Amino acid sequence: MRRVPLLAAMLLAATPAAADPLTVTKSVTVISDPLGSVVPRSLPGAVVEYKSRATNPAANVLVPVKDLLLVENLPVNVELRVADLATAGKGPVEFADGSLLGTGLLPSGLSYNYSTAAPTTDGLEFSTNGTNWTYQPVANAAGYDPAVRAIRIKLTGNFTAATSFQLRYRARIR
Structure with a gap:
């Protein structure tokens, strides 16, 4: 009879713990x-830059967090820049690897292709409705595709x- 509680305790100990939530800002x-203002404003035609930073808490040191999938829904009043953002051939989304508490000593362990x-x-998919991820964007003369509603x-x-x-990625206000 004592084997059942011991077996249950062993199974509980072998069950992996859930990871603490990631912090995303x-x-x-x-x-x-479009007016060329020194202090640019959110007007139609303005270019806006989105930055999303994700941090894995130190409490997850013993709990692996693998292969992330992030969905960024675009506001209805913007169109995504689908041309290269920074370096030619790198695409419209820039992945900047972080470091250990901002020290620059340890990479995140993640990669983006x-x-x-x-x-x-590759590691980037586009959608016109947020559910189907097979859309291949077509850049207009300015490098934007108004049909993209999510990445x-x-x-x-x-x-x-x-x-x-x-x-990091950019969009233009319609």
Whole structure:
């Protein structure tokens, strides 16, 4: 009879604990407006930059957090920049690997892959409705695609505890 409680205790001990929640913060900054203002405003035609930072708490040191999938829904009044954001060939989303508590000593352990040659196998997907992720964007003359309503970013690897990463992309206000 004593074996049942011992077996139950062993099973509970073998069950992996749930990871503590990640902290995600999002910011929006107006980069430029069509009037060329020194202090740009959120006007139609203004370019805005979105930044999302995710941090894995130190409490997750013994609990692996792997292969993240982040969905960014776009407001109805913006169109996504689908042309390269920074370096040619890097795509419209920039992945900036974080570090251990801001020290620069330890990478997040995650990676992001973008490929114009193989868009169906890279880490970035586009949607016109937030449910179907097969849309391939077409940039207009300014580099934007108004049909994109959401993006899904796939990060692979083990997210190291007490580190962070940032995603950055741009849109234009309609």
